[in-house]
Amino acid sequence: MKKYYLLRNVTTFLVFFFTVFLLDGQSVVNKRAEWFVDARYGMFIHWGLYSGAEGVWKGESLRNDNNYAEWIQYRNSIGHEEYLGLIDRFKWDEIDPEKWVLLAKDAGMKYVVLTAKHHDGFALWDSKASSYNVARHTSPSRDILRELADACQKHGLRLGLYYSHWIDWDHEYGWNHRMEITGIRPEDYDLYWQNKVIPQMRELLTNYGPVDLIWFDMWIHHSGTVVSREQLIQLKSLIRELQPSCLINSRLGLSLKEDSDVDIHEMGDNQIGSQLQDFPWQSPATVSHSWGFHRRDTEWKSTTSLLRSLINNVSLNGNYLLNIGPRANGEVPYEIAVRLREMGKWMEVNWESVYGCKAFELPEGYHDWGRITCRETAGGTRLYLHLFNYPLDNKLYFSGVTSKPDRVYLLADKQKRPLDYTHKGALATISLPASAPDPYVSVIVLEYDGKPGIHEGLVAKNMDGGYSLTPWNRDNSGIVLKTVNKQRRGTVPAYASITEPTVLKWKIYIDEPGPKNFDISYSFQGETGKGIIRVKADGETLSHSVTPTGKTVAEPNSDWVIDDFRSHRAGIINFNNSGYYDIEVEINPQNREEIKFQWLWICRGG
Ligand code: GLC
Numbered sequence: 298m299k300k301y302y303l304l305r306n307v308t309t310f311l312v313f314f315f316t317v318f319l320l321d322g323q324s325v326v327n328k329r330a331e332w333f334v335d336a337r338y339g340m341f342i343h344w345g346l347y348s349g350a351e352g353v354w355k356g357e358s359l360r361n362d363n364n365y366a367e368w369i370q371y372r373n374s375i376g377h378e379e380y381l382g383l384i385d386r387f388k389w390d391e392i393d394p395e396k397w398v399l400l401a402k403d404a405g406m407k408y409v410v411l412t413a414k415h416h417d418g419f420a421l422w423d424s425k426a427s428s429y430n431v432a433r434h435t436s437p438s439r440d441i442l443r444e445l446a447d448a449c450q451k452h453g454l455r456l457g458l459y460y461s462h463w464i465d466w467d468h469e470y471g472w473n474h475r476m477e478i479t480g481i482r483p484e485d486y487d488l489y490w491q492n493k494v495i496p497q498m499r500e501l502l503t504n505y506g507p508v509d510l511i512w513f514d515m516w517i518h519h520s521g522t523v524v525s526r527e528q529l530i531q532l533k534s535l536i537r538e539l540q541p542s543c544l545i546n547s548r549l550g551l552s553l554k555e556d557s558d559v560d561i562h563e564m565g566d567n568q569i570g571s572q573l574q575d576f577p578w579q580s581p582a583t584v585s586h587s588w589g590f591h592r593r594d595t596e597w598k599s600t601t602s603l604l605r606s607l608i609n610n611v612s613l614n615g616n617y618l619l620n621i622g623p624r625a626n627g628e629v630p631y632e633i634a635v636r637l638r639e640m641g642k643w644m645e646v647n648w649e650s651v652y653g654c655k656a657f658e659l660p661e662g663y664h665d666w667g668r669i670t671c672r673e674t675a676g677g678t679r680l681y682l683h684l685f686n687y688p689l690d691n692k693l694y695f696s697g698v699t700s701k702p703d704r705v706y707l708l709a710d711k712q713k714r715p716l717d718y719t720h721k722g723a724l725a726t727i728s729l730p731a732s733a734p735d736p737y738v739s740v741i742v743l744e745y746d747g748k749p750g751i752h753e754g755l756v757a758k759n760m761d762g763g764y765s766l767t768p769w770n771r772d773n774s775g776i777v778l779k780t781v782n783k784q785r786r787g788t789v790p791a792y793a794s795i796t797e798p799t800v801l802k803w804k805i806y807i808d809e810p811g812p813k814n815f816d817i818s819y820s821f822q823g824e825t826g827k828g829i830i831r832v833k834a835d836g837e838t839l840s841h842s843v844t845p846t847g848k849t850v851a852e853p854n855s856d857w858v859i860d861d862f863r864s865h866r867a868g869i870i871n872f873n874n875s876g877y878y879d880i881e882v883e884i885n886p887q888n889r890e891e892i893k894f895q896w897l898w899i900c901r902g903g
Pocket of ligand 1: 343365367368514516565566581588
């Protein structure tokens with residue numbers, strides 16, 4: 298018999314491993330997923346009996362700091378009858394799913410995913426397979442899914458359904474984490490599967506018109522729990538049979554090896570993209586923290602940060618599924634609705650940089666001012682530069698592209714009046730209006746004839762007009778460096794640990810000739826201090842004698858002493874011409890005394 302002792306932090310690792318590594322090999326956008334990739338932005342709706350509890354049960358808050366209000370039945374050990382009694386708190390005459398769809402539309406979202414059945418096992422439709430459903434317990438009887446599906450049809454949004462296949466706290470044999478103590482026989486679990494999961498999935502895919510996406514929620518691989526591979530294949534085959542164009546997300550629980558046919562790689566909860574993926578993927582995300590409405594949850598993310606997450610994902614080929622948790626009267630909490638409407642206003646102006654857009658071929662996070670999305674048009678390519686931070690000097694440095702843009706304008710400007718810019722080598726410098734045209738994120742469009750050329754391996758010019766050369770953006774990545782991640786809550790920065798003579802190389806494009814300062818940051822705790830760092834550029838060499846950097850107190854009154862990292866002026870080099878330059882740093886420790894190299898900063902000087 299299998300054991301079911303699963304730790305949540307172990308599962309976090311598994312989700313990461315399972316999603317990132319096992320699905321990473323697939324790079325073809327599945328034909329079925331074309332609409333999804335085009336849509337980029339959808340609405341998640343967590344609504345069910347738990348919405349009536351609002352994260353509080355008999356005066357006590359949810360027994361878990363994660364505040365997932367939809368888990369209250371399990372977390373606070375609520376009996377079945379009492380939990381079902383929550384239905385009396387609902388204001389059925391006020392509940393109108395069409396309003397959720399209208400809000401999604403206002404927000405610029407293209408699809409909606411409703412929790413048709415969450416872990417509590419309660420169905421939001423008129424299910425014949427289980428009487429534990431909304432239609433049975435309302436009078437006049439309501440079928441929330443039918444109402445939502447009709448509204449989606451009416452307003453032209455795609456429909457997705459969240460279905461908790463693995464966990465079901467209602468069915469005697471459905472998975473419930475207490476079974477980690479008691480265990481469950483696989484043949485009993487199969488009774489739940491054959492009598493509830495399969496028939497309910499059949500209902501969902503037969504009675505509600507086209508279903509565009511089934512959102513499963515098993516965040517671990519099936520080998521870690523009771524569900525068998527056969528059961529998952531059976532479920533997946535049923536979907537393929539009944540609605541061949543319906544998408545399936547990766548939380549179904551199969552690995553790619555077992556099934557190369559999953560359509561969407563689902564990230565972890567609130568896990569925003571950090572690397573480019575070719576395979577369709579999406580981040581499920583909340584506005585506050587809980588998914589279901591929680592009256593004591595107040596960690597509202599700002600409209601700016603939500604928009605940045607959406608744009609960030611699109612810039613890495615991903616989607617963003619943003620959640621609303623309506624209350625028991627159907628109302629969407631004000632703080633959520635207001636942000637969604639603000640995002641919608643932004644989308645009204647800037648939709649072109651989101652729908653149907655994808656990643657551009659520069660490295661992730663290449664420019665410190667924001668993110669780039671890309672659209673291929675009949676005549677060429679359009680790049681959308683999203684300014685998360687507006688440059689103080691109103692100059693935007695766009696590095697890495699060697700082609701000259703044909704047109705440069707603000708996306709918000711209907712007349713597409715050209716912005717002044719210069720283009721040299723691999724750098725366009727764009728003159729921006731004195732103040733940001735958009736309070737959240739301003740978008741600049743660059744139009745190119747054909748595909749713009751890229752100069753690979755170049756360090757971008759920073760917003761401050763300098764170049765930050767680090768162990769991570771160097772050009773000779775063939776040389777193996779021992780890098781150390783940031784530690785102690787970021788008070789110790791990331792660095793490369795160097796004990797042997799080492800040469801690091803970068804490439805930059807200098808558009809403004811003249812004297813440049815070279816500052817180098819490192820930590821040195823050795824005794825002798827006889828190490829030498831040489832910086833070479835444009836035929837000149839600067840020599841710097843390594844000096845001890847001492848210690849610092851990282852956090853007041855916390856007995857928190859760490860090695861200090863300090864910036865030292867290595868010298869000045871005069872560049873007579875604009876052009877591409879190789880920058881070399883030669884680090885020579887003495888007696889293998891470690892030099893913790895952090896960065897080299899080059900900026901206008903003299
Ligand atoms: C988690 C939670 C669940 C929530 C989901 C959303 O798996 O169990 O409550 O619905 O994530 O991503």
